[in-house]
Amino acid sequence: MHLAHYLGLLHKAQERLGDAFTEVGKAHADEPDVFHTCEKLATQCRGHAEKLAPFARRYAEEAPAEPDRLHSELFSGTRTGPIGLLRDLQDLYLMAAECDICWTVVGQAAYGARDEDLLGVVKACEQETSIQLKWLRTRMKQAAPQALVVAG
Amino acid sequence: MVDRIADPWGPRTPYGPGERWPVRVDTFLADGHTEADVQRWVPSASILHSNGDAMDIAVADDRIVGVRGRSGDRVNHGRVDPKDLYGWQANHSPDRLRRPLVREGDRLVETDWDTAMGRIVARSRELLDGPGGWGHFGFYTSGQLFLEEYYTLSVIGKAGLGTPHMDGNTRLCTATAAAALKASFGTDGQPGSYTDVDHCDAIALWGHNVAETQTVLWMRMLDRRRGPNPPAMLAVDPRATPVAREADVHLALRNGTNQALLNGLLREVIHRGWYDEAYVEAHTLGFEELCQVVEDYPVAKVAEICDLRAADIERAAELLGRSERLLSTVLQGFYQSNQATAASCQVNNLHLIRGMLGRPGAGLYQMNGQPTAQNNRECGADGDLPGLRNWANEEHIAELARLWNVEVDRIPHWAPPTHAMQIFRYAEQGSIKLLWISATNPAVSLPDLARIRRILANPELFVVVQDLFLTETAELADVVLPAATWGEKTGTFTSVDRTVHISDKAVEPPGEARPDLDIFLDYARRMDFRDSDGNPLITWTGPEEVFEAWKECSRGRPCDYTAITYDKLRTGGIQWPCTDEHPDGTERLYTDGVFNTDPDYCESYGHDLATGAELLPEEYRAKQPGGRAFLHAAAYQPSPEVPSGEFPLLLTTGRTVYQFHTRTKTGRAAQLVHAAPESWVELNPADAEPLGVGEGDLVRIESPRGVVRARARICGVRRGVVFLPFHYGYWDAADGAAPGEGRHDRAANELTITAWDPVSKQPIFKVAAVRVVKEADSGGRPSPAPTVGGSAPPEGSGIPATVGGPAAEAPSRGE
Numbered sequence: 001m002h003l004a005h006y007l008g009l010l011h012k013a014q015e016r017l018g019d020a021f022t023e024v025g026k027a028h029a030d031e032p033d034v035f036h037t038c039e040k041l042a043t044q045c046r047g048h049a050e051k052l053a054p055f056a057r058r059y060a061e062e063a064p065a066e067p068d069r070l071h072s073e074l075f076s077g078t079r080t081g082p083i084g085l086l087r088d089l090q091d092l093y094l095m096a097a098e099c100d101i102c103w104t105v106v107g108q109a110a111y112g113a114r115d116e117d118l119l120g121v122v123k124a125c126e127q128e129t130s131i132q133l134k135w136l137r138t139r140m141k142q143a144a145p146q147a148l149v150v151a152g
Numbered sequence: 153m154v155d156r157i158a159d160p161w162g163p164r165t166p167y168g169p170g171e172r173w174p175v176r177v178d179t180f181l182a183d184g185h186t187e188a189d190v191q192r193w194v195p196s197a198s199i200l201h202s203n204g205d206a207m208d209i210a211v212a213d214d215r216i217v218g219v220r221g222r223s224g225d226r227v228n229h230g231r232v233d234p235k236d237l238y239g240w241q242a243n244h245s246p247d248r249l250r251r252p253l254v255r256e257g258d259r260l261v262e263t264d265w266d267t268a269m270g271r272i273v274a275r276s277r278e279l280l281d282g283p284g285g286w287g288h289f290g291f292y293t294s295g296q297l298f299l300e301e302y303y304t305l306s307v308i309g310k311a312g313l314g315t316p317h318m319d320g321n322t323r324l325c326t327a328t329a330a331a332a333l334k335a336s337f338g339t340d341g342q343p344g345s346y347t348d349v350d351h352c353d354a355i356a357l358w359g360h361n362v363a364e365t366q367t368v369l370w371m372r373m374l375d376r377r378r379g380p381n382p383p384a385m386l387a388v389d390p391r392a393t394p395v396a397r398e399a400d401v402h403l404a405l406r407n408g409t410n411q412a413l414l415n416g417l418l419r420e421v422i423h424r425g426w427y428d429e430a431y432v433e434a435h436t437l438g439f440e441e442l443c444q445v446v447e448d449y450p451v452a453k454v455a456e457i458c459d460l461r462a463a464d465i466e467r468a469a470e471l472l473g474r475s476e477r478l479l480s481t482v483l484q485g486f487y488q489s490n491q492a493t494a495a496s497c498q499v500n501n502l503h504l505i506r507g508m509l510g511r512p513g514a515g516l517y518q519m520n521g522q523p524t525a526q527n528n529r530e531c532g533a534d535g536d537l538p539g540l541r542n543w544a545n546e547e548h549i550a551e552l553a554r555l556w557n558v559e560v561d562r563i564p565h566w567a568p569p570t571h572a573m574q575i576f577r578y579a580e581q582g583s584i585k586l587l588w589i590s591a592t593n594p595a596v597s598l599p600d601l602a603r604i605r606r607i608l609a610n611p612e613l614f615v616v617v618q619d620l621f622l623t624e625t626a627e628l629a630d631v632v633l634p635a636a637t638w639g640e641k642t643g644t645f646t647s648v649d650r651t652v653h654i655s656d657k658a659v660e661p662p663g664e665a666r667p668d669l670d671i672f673l674d675y676a677r678r679m680d681f682r683d684s685d686g687n688p689l690i691t692w693t694g695p696e697e698v699f700e701a702w703k704e705c706s707r708g709r710p711c712d713y714t715a716i717t718y719d720k721l722r723t724g725g726i727q728w729p730c731t732d733e734h735p736d737g738t739e740r741l742y743t744d745g746v747f748n749t750d751p752d753y754c755e756s757y758g759h760d761l762a763t764g765a766e767l768l769p770e771e772y773r774a775k776q777p778g779g780r781a782f783l784h785a786a787a788y789q790p791s792p793e794v795p796s797g798e799f800p801l802l803l804t805t806g807r808t809v810y811q812f813h814t815r816t817k818t819g820r821a822a823q824l825v826h827a828a829p830e831s832w833v834e835l836n837p838a839d840a841e842p843l844g845v846g847e848g849d850l851v852r853i854e855s856p857r858g859v860v861r862a863r864a865r866i867c868g869v870r871r872g873v874v875f876l877p878f879h880y881g882y883w884d885a886a887d888g889a890a891p892g893e894g895r896h897d898r899a900a901n902e903l904t905i906t907a908w909d910p911v912s913k914q915p916i917f918k919v920a921a922v923r924v925v926k927e928a929d930s931g932g933r934p935s936p937a938p939t940v941g942g943s944a945p946p947e948g949s950g951i952p953a954t955v956g957g958p959a960a961e962a963p964s965r966g967e
Contacts, residue, residue: 031577032906033913036792037763082581134765141567142574150287151583 003109004063007056009070010102011049017095018045020075024088027078031085034139038092041132048099048125055118072098082147086140093136100129154964156180156234157827157956160809160940161363161371162964166379169513173350173372177230180237180962181210181218190217195722197227197645197653199296199638200235200812202326202520203366204647206725207232209240209639209658216240216639216659225724227346227651230965233367235812235824237962240639242820243659248620249634250663260622260632265664265674268631272588273678275614276313279585286314286564290575290584293320293533294591295522298643298655300698301668302524302531303705304690305590306538308672311556312681312689316564317584320534321592322525323572324915328487329518330529330536331759331912332496336504337781338748339540339755340529341710343503343741344479344515345727346649349373351513354475356386358499359410359485360519363394364809364941366648369481374398384471388413389485390804391834391875392868393942401468404870405458407802408490408791408919414498415788416454417469419446421505426473431507435745437775438783442501445785457788472502477513484521484806489918493911494761494786501783510743517648522813524645530711531702535569535913538702539709540755543569544769547752555705557683568766571913572598573906580607588616590668591635595624596814596881599904599915600857601896618671621816624881635668636661637817642695643669644721650728650738652713654721669695710741710748742781749777761786764910791919792907799855799921801839801874805900809941811879819884823960830886831898832937833862834875835924840866847949848930855922858902863930865937867945874922875942876900 025038074095078088103126110118154162156178165174181187193208196219206225210218219240221230252268253260279288291309293302309318330340337343349355349372363370376383377398387399388410396402405413421427422443432439451469455462472478480503486495496518508514520526532538541548543565553560570578576598578584587608598604608615608628617629626632640661646652661667666674673692681689692698696718706713712729716737720726727737748754757772759765761784795802810828811818818824833853835845845851845864853860853874860876869875878900885898896902903922908915937943938954945951 030580032573033764033908033910036907037910040762040789082583131760131763131765134760134767135763138568138764138766142570145284145567146287146578146583149284151581 001059001062002064003113004056004059005066005070006102006106006109007052007059008066010099010106011052011056012071013095013099013102014045014049014052016075017092017099018042018049020092020095021045023078024092027080027088028085034085037135044128044132048128051121051125055121074098082143082151086143086147089136089140093133093140096129096132096136100126100133103129153961155956155960156237156962157810157823157954157960158940160234160367161374162231164378165375165966167375168380169353170351173229173375174966175223175229177221177223177965178232178237178962179218179220180232182241183217185210185212185217192658193220194656194658195222196639196655197725198233198236199523199655200239200818201233201366202523202525202648203227203233203368204523204651204653204725205232205236205368206653207236211658214659216243222724227647227725228368231368231371234809235818238821238823238960239812239817241822242817243637243639245621245820247622248662248665249622249632250665252634252664253632255630260629268633269674269678271631272616272675275586276679280313287317287583288585289313289315290317290579290587291533292572292575292587292589292592292594293318293528295320295322295325295520295525295528296591297524297668298641298645298695299524299527299531299702300643300695301672302528302533303538303702304669304672304692304698306532307556307690308676308681310532310563311558312676312679314562314564316567317570317575317578318533319570319572319575320528321572321594321597322522322528322534323913324597325521326487326519326525327914328492328496328909328912329482329520331493332500333518334756335493335497335758335782335784335911336500337742338750338753338777339710340536341540341741342517342649343509344517344649345739346372347739348479348513348515349376352383352477352479352515353513354384354386354471354478356472356478356480357395357399358388358480358482359489360481360483361389361391361393361395361806361942362481364807365483365521367809383479384475386468386471390870390873391942401464401471403460403464403468405460407804407873409458409788410486410489410495411491411498411786412449412454412457412788413465414495414502415446415449416451416465417472418442418498418501418505419449420451420466420469421473421502422446424469424473427505428507431745432505435747435780436504436783437777437780438785439505442783442785445787448787478503478506478508479513479515481517481519483519485918487914488916490791490916491786491789492909492914494784497761497784504781504783510740510745515740520648526646526648530646530706535571539705540711541709542755542757544757545752556689557685558689559684573908573913573915576604576607579613582612585612586614586616589625590618593623593625593814593816593881595628596899596901597878599901599917600906601899601901602858603906618668619816623814623816624883633671634663634665635671636665640665641667641669644699646728651725652716652721652728653725654718656722669698746779747781749779749781751777758782759911761911762789792916793905793919793921795872795921799923801872801922801924803853803855803874803876803903803920803922804918805876805878805904806942807879808877808938808943810938811877813879814881815879823956827954827956828938830936831862831877831880832865832935832943834865834867834869834937834943836869836871836873837866838871840864843924843926845924845926846930847945847951848934849926850928852925852927853903853922854925855903855920857905859897860900860902861897861927863935865935865943865945867943874924878917
């Protein structure tokens with residue numbers, strides 16, 4: 001059963017997203033809403049990872065070797081200024097989108113494995129990830145015209 | 153005669169449920185004038201708070217000599233707030249601005265209107281030239297202009313310049329009221345009426361010190377409390393305000409925990425079966441999710457989070473749950489605190505699940521603070537769209553484009569409108585290059601003032617200030633425009649309970665000062681804004697023409713003004729919506745339990761309460777609200793700033809009954825100055841004692857952002873909490889420190905944090921971590937804090953009472 005690999009992928013993606021939220025929030029602390037919301041969402045991501053951990057451990061026992069090129073590198077540090085903010089939020093958006101699709105995949109697998117506990121975790125967390133995506137989209141929509149057209 | 157400084161609420165006129173509130177006419181005439189001397193009485197209403205108390209301005213020899221309450225008006229039945237009794241004298245202050253000023257190097261020098269407006273227009277044209285030019289303009293407006301002025305500025309901004317960067321200081325004040333009303337009921341607009349006080353059997357005041365902020369509404373409540381079958385009363389406030397002292401149950405909760413308290417109260421109401429199942433079923437959406445979320449807040453846990461006694465929470469739940477006609481009012485203790493929109497929505501939820509809306513006594517006021525905040529929200533000189541339209545609804549934008557005859561995409565609807573704190577951020581970053589501030593004083597009222605001063609003083613930012621006086625903000629401006637004020641210009645405005653009043657011009661403004669409307673119209677003319685056919689965008693020349701145009705804009709919307717006329721308003725206030733079918737106005741909204749949530753009609757498609765993420769139109773439609781209200785649920789989350797070892801106390805800021813905002817007017821009326829001359833800080837005895845601080849001692853209050861010095865009042869604020877009034881700035885500071893020079897240790901906002909609610913974007917003024925250090929002994933002199941109101945000392949303190957003496961005597965005449 002390969003479910004463990006996708007659980008591992010999602011677990012790591014959530015941890016990385018949590019760290020990235022923290023980094024981006026700190027890098028743009030002069031945008032207080034970005035700072036405070038990123039802090040909140042970082043905690044949320046870490047909570048997701050914690051909830052996944054026992055399942056990842058359990059399924060790892062029955063898993064074959066990890067396939068190649070499982071994990072993706074979507075974040076390599078923050079930037080500065082209005083366009084930097086936009087671009088950093090875009091990184092977060094892509095990372096959250098990866099988590100979002102992983103929740104779907106893991107949720108499908110949970111059905112197949114008849115694992116109600118895992119399904120419960122997926123249902124609770126995927127909604128929060130979806131709100132994260134919406135917040136990032138909202139904030140980027142607000143920032144884009146000023147950063148791309150107005151700022152000198 | 154009543155000394156309305158010593159007794160701000162005047163004599164009681166008790167009445168019972170369902171009876172008419174007795175008339176009591178309050179009058180104040182200065183300088184020994186009597187009513188016989190008055191040559192004209194000019195209709196108006198209060199401009200120093202949001203209650204909309206109707207009054208007549210007394211004029212003798214073309215000069216204002218006093219005011220008198222209008223006995224026949226539905227709002228106040230003749231009563232007048234002490235700020236209104238005395239505050240008008242500021243109109244005559246010798247330091248009124250009489251001529252425009254322009255900056256020459258580091259000085260502001262007098263000039264003529266042509267030169268001042270010429271500079272603004274030259275800079276505007278230069279900035280507008282080129283792609284994205286619209287984005288260089290920011291407007292920061294007020295809650296104190298008239299409807300006609302907001303609507304004109306709104307059209308200039310949205311259809312002339314095409315900028316989304318327009319917001320009001322209403323963002324600091326009632327943005328959360330609007331956000332909570334939109335979220336629960338579909339659009340802005342107060343469900344209740346002031347007459348609900350006459351009928352209710354319970355009143356719950358949520359973070360609302362109404363006794364000091366809207367004294368006439370408090371008089372009405374007190375008169376019910378002194379009459380037969382009085383309403384029960386619940387106060388939620390960390391301070392021992394007059395409301396808290398009057399209440400049957402006072403919950404002095406820990407600042408920033410409103411959401412936890414409300415979740416706990418809702419859970420109790422649901423568990424004990426005190427909700428209206430039929431109403432919930434027929435008229436709401438989201439009950440199941442609400443039950444799930446509040447289930448996690450049993451009384452014991454809430455008592456722990458809020459630092460309250462469990463028994464008190466249970467008593468509060470019982471008071472709310474057993475009432476049959478519940479009236480709630482909400483204000484800054486919720487709006488300027490942690491989880492503002494979420495917590496305010498829970499008050500809406502309480503009324504929704506108990507079916508406490510749309511009938512006499514079952515009322516809800518998501519209060520306003522400023523007199524004309526409601527109009528700014530209706531007309532869109534803040535972050536809203538005119539007529540309570542929806543930014544994300546393309547048909548709503550198209551309606552406005554047709555009304556104004558401009559291209560749809562000239563109206564900046566592509567992203568959420570820019571809220572005040574973001575406007576200042578863009579100015580800080582340099583992409584907003586012209587900031588036009590009218591009738592407000594951000595250099596005292598915004599959080600983290602050191603930063604605000606830095607932004608305004610930046611030579612790259614062209615700052616226009618339109619005001620009555622050389623405020624702390626005006627001193628940093630490039631152009632200062634002298635404005636006319638209340639009594640010197642004509643316009644209309646709307647109270648908390650949707651009552652529209654007219655305020656007529658009584659006298660000429662001083663010197664060359666002009667009505668704000670004339671200034672905006674002059675700018676539009678000079679900028680030569682055009683519509684799609686090449687005709688002038690704005691053709692109005694006076695307030696009544698603007699009002700008639702506004703009526704068209706409001707047609708069919710919740711705030712429908714179409715059957716109101718200036719003539720009708722001169723006979724008394726009228727509640728909107730006022731249409732041909734309802735020519736006398738509408739007392740209560742949602743009497744049939746049908747809410748404004750239809751996707752084609754609503755003002756917002758909604759937000760996630762925790763992050764502010766916008767929901768998409770199709771998601772909203774999928775909920776099929778069908779006129780049902782939304783029960784929004786949210787878990788409690790701690791404030792962005794909580795006490796630490798270094799900063800162990802929590803700061804909250806607020807108001808006194810004697811002052812309004814940054815005291816631009818009330819700080820220039822002798823009786824009010826005398827009553828509350830200087831800032832102070834309130835401490836609980838248990839916090840003061842270990843610091844060695846006693847009554848009147850000078851202390852230093854420090855936060856990570858700044859320092860304030862004030863004399864201590866030891867009184868009934870809750871343990872662990874420090875209170876500072878936010879009114880005091882620098883124009884009359886004892887050491888004469890002006891912005892940009894000298895000490896900045898008087899304004900409470902030196903200490904506050906730059907953070908805001910994710911949905912309403914209202915800054916959080918009620919939760920900042922601070923420490924207190926004693927600087928000097930009192931020398932036997934008590935703190936300058938008034939002995940009336942929230943700063944009242946404990947009984948037997950021996951501190952001399954706050955009185956006004958003969959200069960403050962005013963008759964209160966019964967029926």
